[in-house]
Amino acid sequence: MSTIKRRNRVVQPVRVSPVEEARTQGRKAGYLGGYEEGYLKGRADYIFKTHSATFPFRPLHILYVASGKGFPYSPIDEAISSTLQGLVAQLTVIEPGQLTSEAVYQVMPDLVLVLDGMFVPNSQLDIIRQQGFKTAVWLTDDPYYTDMTMGNVSHYDYVFTLESECIPIYQQLGCPRVYHLPFAAYPGHFKPIGMPSVQRREVSFIGSAYWNRIDFLNPIMDRLMQHNTIINGIWWDRLPSYAAYEDRIEVNKWMEPEQTAEAYSASKIVINLHRSHEDDSFNNNTTKIPAASPNPRTFEISACGTLQLSDNRSDLAKFYTPGREIETYSSPAELIDKIEYYLTHEKERRDIALGALERTLREHTYGHRLNQMLSVIFA
Known part of the structure; x- marks a missing residue:
């Protein structure tokens, strides 16, 4: 009976330099981070695209008076006017300087809605209300400019404010219909963006x-x-x-x-x-x-x-x-x-x-x- 002798081979471990080890760990971390961020963006995109909200359509004509302040208020004007177009039968948009009792009487709106109202003459609002038109203001900067808004709010039928602390103040000034209505997100502007940014x-x-x-x-x-x-x-x-x-x-x-x-x-x-x-x-x-x-x-x-x-x-x-x-x-x-x-x-x-x-x-x-x-x- 023959005996076969085999030599034991010792496998030496491959030595990896600290620099290469750091690169390997960096690649693993980068892959994991990319996967997690990709999952987040994918889920966010899916939520955004599959969400659907429906609102009642109203046979109303709204006369919307923009803020007249330019940027950064103009995107809010765009968000409001674009949204209103899908909610009511007719929308007319004008600037504050165009708001006169004659202009309102010509278009006969169901509501005159004013954003901010800093540039709207209160004397014209009083005449418009006397003619029987409903008026409302959505205040943009409460409570930071209440020194001015407190002089304007009593000239509207409805007051909507971003700040709940302003409600009792305006009520004390004789406004019976004051409501807390914060601004919101306009999906036409703000939404998840999945493409890589120039500056992460x-x-x-x-x-x-x-x-x-x-x-x-x-x-x-x-x-x-x-x-x-x-x-x-x-x-x-x-x-x-x-x-x-x-x-x-x-x-x-x-x-x-x-x-x-x-x-x-x-x-x-x-x-x-x-x-x-x-x-x-x-x-x-x-x-x-x-x-x-x-x-x-x-x-x-x-x-x-x-x-x-x-x-x-x-x-x-x-x-x-x-x-x-x-x-x-x-x-x-x-x-x-x-x-x-x-x-x-x-x-x-x-x-x-x-x-x-x-x-x-x-x-x-x-x-x-x-x-x-x-x-x-x-x-």
Whole structure:
């Protein structure tokens, strides 16, 4: 019987350099991140395309008086007028300077709807109401310019305000029909955008550099900028650390709605930080009416299928459920902690972003708001 002897072969491990190991791990992380972000965009696109909301069609003629203020109010004018075209039989759009009792009498509308109303002569409104025409105003900037709006609201039959805290104030001025009606998201402007953005962001902030925003973000700016944060808006060059980050802060440029939606969609997290009602350098609110209601960006960010971190206002939970459809913070430290948390917890970030998108399309578009308004006026 023969014996076969075999030599044991020792397989030496292949040594990988630290650089190559880092590249491998980077490719794995990139693949996983791309998959998760692709899943989020795919789900958001599906939700947006399959959602359908129907509203009653009314045989009404609406005379819509635009704000007359140009950008950034003109996109709101577009959102309202475009939405109204699908809700009523006839829509006539004019500028504030064209609103006269003679012009109204010529077209015989069922309702004269004014946005903002700063440039509309109250004397003409009084004549229009005396002729029997219904009038309504949708105020755009409450409570920040109430010094002016308090002198205008009594000249309308119906007053709709973005700020719930203004309701008792206007009622005390003799307005019997005052309603809380925030702005909303216009799907023609704000929606999930799946195509790759020119400038990917982890964190975004878009808005003017009011002093309360400067004071809030300045203590955490160094940590914030470690997460590929990009800021857009006017006056940010007065930020104390602006020179250190000017390559990621775009100042003195108003972004069109489509550009803003693309930036939101290209961000993992978008910060929403409301302006202060006590800023005398910008506001005309000498009675210091507080602000409780969310700003229009709250709905626009959510419509893009992106996680929103918002400072907490008391009315916010009426529109989105914190922790499920939006996330909130109450201090700079809490904001930066939650940014770092959600950047490393992709599923939670994705679930909240998609929940916000679904809630927005279900309840917070201009179709919902204008249908609510018309239901009040033409009950």
